[in-house]
Amino acid sequence: MNAPPDDLVRAVEATLFAATEPLTAAAISAHLGGAVVEPALAALAEHYAGRGIELVVRGERWHFQTAPDLAHLLRRDREEVRRLSRAATEVLAIVAYHEPVSRAEIESIRGVQTARGTLDVLLEAGWVRAVGRREVPGRPVIYATTPAFLSHFGLQSRRDLPGIDELRAAGLLDPVDVALLAALETGPDGTATGNTQENALD
Template sequence: MSVLDDLLRAVEATLFAAQEPLRADEISRHLGGADVRPALAELAAHYAARGVNLVERGGRWHFQTAPDLAHLLRREKEEVRRLSRAATEALAIIAYHEPVSRAEIEAIRGVQTAKGTLDVLMEAGWVRVAGRREVPGRPTIYATTPAFLTHFGLASRADLPGIGELRAAGLLDPVDEAYAVLTGNRDDESVADEADEVDQAD
């Protein structure tokens, strides 16, 4: 058996036994400083067509059920947890603009954000405290977590859909279009006109 084969098996065993996703440098340290990136790439290719896949989410590697088989492992009765519109908007703002403070979230949404809204997102494991802004008052700032990327099947925040993709999928209503303008994700004048119409309607 070659040295590479031994390394592949060692990386595979390390990830299989890990209780949480691991960064490449963490795996490397566990294996005496070996360069594990080629092994990770080869393992990912090996598992791509199998019942479990090796995936990288937010720079961390872990095994997950192949997406097309996930339905086989779901419990018959699932607890449905729906986010309020306020929580959904706050999560979107954090994801697209992180790190952001509560005041910045409120400035974009145009309304106050209850502390419980951010608590719900942190309890879900999708948002974390990322430190404090170095300005007077040193407000707490928030960012997304690797669990957020994993839950939504994103390798990184660069994979977040653009406004054009959301519109093509029919996920934007007129209010969302105006909201997109306010968040800086749209810049065409026609949508700005739509935002004015929403304001006048209010």
């Protein structure tokens, strides 16, 4: 933005700066009396591109974040996040590619029982949340990923999740990753889903 920003752009910038959590365009608009804020958001995103902080959208929610290449400068005083266990990683992958999904469906895909603490870790991390109950006998709780999951992994939406070919090309799959392959290629009923990413996101 070469010219001074107009009042709406400044108001949107101030709203996002003061927000305690990412905001949708609709929420920003409501805060600003119903103003059309999409052009202002686009202008701000362009203005902050390449700077020390950037304006990004994750799961249709906007927020400022540290530029990825500078994030290491701010990690000195942060508590080191414990790495997820193999089981938690598998469960997270299943939820991401098949959401909404119940515990029984997760266990069907993994082929093993899921310890209660495994889901608790993902819930406490804020990457998975309960989104309702399946309308079947017993009405089991169903789980889905959160905007925090998208933000942590740098995804704008679940459509940005990599497919199996991309994971293989990146060397992230090996012959023993049976559970992860099952999560990507098999539905909760045990049937093949073909292109998992398209099926899961349609």
